[in-house]
Amino acid sequence: MEITVVKIGGNVIDRPEDLTVFLKKFAALPGNKILVHGGGKMASKFSAKLDIPTKMIDGRRVTDSQTIGIVTMVYAGLINKTITAQLQSYGCNAAGLSGADAGMIKAVKRSPYPVDFGFVGDIPTDGVNAGLLMKFIDMELVPVFCSITADGQGVLLNCNADTVARSIAGALSFSDAAVRLIYCFEKQGLLSDPNDDNSVIPLINSDNCEKLKNEGIITSGMIPKIDNAFEALNEGVKEVVIKSYFNLDKTDSGTIVVNR
C-alpha cells in the first residue's frame, strides 16, 4: 500500500485564502493520504484574547492546564473541523482525528526535568495504532490529524505536529506501507540563501547535511524539521520532501531528504 502523509504548519492555517488553495491541491492528490496540521499561531492569538500568556522555550509551547484546554479547542476543534468540512466539500472523504480518538496515538507526558513543558507529549515507537489507521485508509477515509494526543490514562497532551507526522509515517512504514512524507511550509524548500526563493537545495543526504549545518545554511529553525526527516527515513519512510504548500501538486519542487 502506498500512502502520502502531508504536514502543514500554523502559518498557512492562519491565512484562509492560502489554506483553501492548499486544501484543493491536497484533495486532488491521488492515492491514499493523511493530513497532519499544526495551528500554533491561532492558539497564541486565542490565548492573548483570553489574557493567558503564551510561553515558548526553544520554539516549543509551554502547555499549562489552561493552555492544554486552549490548544485542544483550537487544534482539535476549530482548525480540525474547519479543514475536514472544507475537504469534504472538495470531494475528499476527510475524517478529523486527534490522537485520543480510538487510541490512535498514545503519547507519554514529557519529564518535567530539565524543562517543565507541562502537558506536552512525546510519541514512543509503538505509540501509533497503525493497524487501525490502515483500516481507516482501507475504508477510503482520509484521516486529518491535529497534534493533540492522550496518554491512555485520560490526560490530553500537546505534541509537536512535525513529530506526529513523522510518527504516523514511521508506524505505517513499519506496517509495510510505502510512505512518502511531505512537510509543507511557506518557503520553496530548504534555501541556501534565505532571501532568495530560487536557491532551493534540491537534495539533502547524511553527507551534505552536517556540512550545511556547520556552514549555518541549515539554521536553528530548520534543524528539528531536518532531524525529523532523517528519523523518518531511519524508520523506513521511503521519501521525505520539504516544500511550499503551493507546490503540493508539483512533483519536481522542494528539497528531497534522502538517507544516503
Add this chain to the structure above:
Amino acid sequence: MEITVVKIGGNVIDRPEDLTVFLKKFAALPGNKILVHGGGKMASKFSAKLDIPTKMIDGRRVTDSQTIGIVTMVYAGLINKTITAQLQSYGCNAAGLSGADAGMIKAVKRSPYPVDFGFVGDIPTDGVNAGLLMKFIDMELVPVFCSITADGQGVLLNCNADTVARSIAGALSFSDAAVRLIYCFEKQGLLSDPNDDNSVIPLINSDNCEKLKNEGIITSGMIPKIDNAFEALNEGVKEVVIKSYFNLDKTDSGTIVVNR
C-alpha cells in the same frame, strides 16, 4: 445488531466529578453503544469570557459567525476530546466525532425565516451515514458525537444534541439495527411533581402524552425531548428512556416512552 445510543446534556459536562461517575457507567455498559453530548453551558461561559453575547431564542442558541467558532472549539474540541480520552482510560475504545468527520452527519442550514438562528443545522432523514457508522461499530469503536455538523459545502453547523441523538438512532434503526435511545439528564425521569424526585412517571405513550401536556405536567422545557422521543419511535427506534445520568446502569429507572 443491538445498539444503545446515549445522550448527555451540558449540565453534567459542567461538573467534572459527575461526568466521571457517568462516563464510568457508560464505559461499563455492555454491547454496542454510541454517546452524543451537548455542552451549551460551557459554550456560554466561554463566550462570556470573550465578551461575545449569548443569544437564545426559545431555548435555542443563535449561532452567528463568531459563535459557530466558539461552539466548534468547545463541543468538537475540548468537551469531545476530554470525554474521549477519559473513556479510553476506562477501557472503552471511544472515537470522538463531529458530523463533519467522514461526512457522518450532513445537515441543512436552517432557513433564516421566521427566525434567523445563523449557523444552525437541521438533519434531514437521510442525513446520517448509517452504513459507515455501522462499520465503526463493527470495528468495536464507540463513537462519541458532538452536535457540530457540516453541510457538505464546507460550512460547519450547530445542531441540537437531542436531535443528533435521535437522528443517529433513527438512521441505525432504518439500517435494521435494534436501537435503544437513552436521554440522560439531572432528574430521575419525567416527574409529575417537579419538586419530588420520587414522582417519576414510569411510562408515557401517545395516549397519556396529550393529557400530560394539557395538565401542564409535561412542561415547555420537556416538550422538545418528548417530541424527539416519539419521532425516534416513529423512525423505528425500539425504546426511548429518559433518566438520570447517575442511573445509566439501572434498568428499572426513569421514564420509558412507547408508541402505543
